[in-house]
Amino acid sequence: MSSTYVYVTYIRTAPENLWQALTSPEFQKQYWFGMHQESSWQAGADWKLCFSDGRVADAGKVLEIDPPRRLVLEWKNQFRPEMKEEGPTRCIYELEPVDDAVKLTITHTSPREKSKVIEAVSGGWPKVLSSLKSLLETGRPMPAIHKPA
Numbered sequence: 001m002s003s004t005y006v007y008v009t010y011i012r013t014a015p016e017n018l019w020q021a022l023t024s025p026e027f028q029k030q031y032w033f034g035m036h037q038e039s040s041w042q043a044g045a046d047w048k049l050c051f052s053d054g055r056v057a058d059a060g061k062v063l064e065i066d067p068p069r070r071l072v073l074e075w076k077n078q079f080r081p082e083m084k085e086e087g088p089t090r091c092i093y094e095l096e097p098v099d100d101a102v103k104l105t106i107t108h109t110s111p112r113e114k115s116k117v118i119e120a121v122s123g124g125w126p127k128v129l130s131s132l133k134s135l136l137e138t139g140r141p142m143p144a145i146h147k148p149a
């Protein structure tokens with residue numbers, strides 16, 4: 001049995017702007033509380049999520065990429081032993097234009113039942129995506145409500 005977390009939000013922006021926000025390290029640092037992702041953003045490329053001090057939080061591979069519609073990442077925790085031992089999870093970003101907004105769906109899945117990784121991301125994704133929505137719609141991210149490890 002697997003564990004899955006799904007988060008859906010609507011952001012008043014264009015798909016290309018949202019895609020840029022999702023894949024640009026400088027933009028990510030603004031809404032991801034100083035963290036950012038690094039990748040060449042090509043299928044098969046390495047991917048990592050880094051803390052503001054450069055430590056790697058999570059890492060994996062870009063499994064699929066179809067800008068500005070879909071991104072699929074292999075996602076493995078790198079800093080908490082109890083989550084690292086669970087192995088890779090899969091995170092799917094889906095962007096769908098809806099009038100003058102974009103429906104963003106994040107689906108994060110682990111092959112493990114009662115996954116600690118899925119429990120952790122279920123608390124993290126709402127904070128990160130609320131900050132992203134705020135930044136794109138108002139020009140200001142959410143205040144620092146996330147405490148890095």
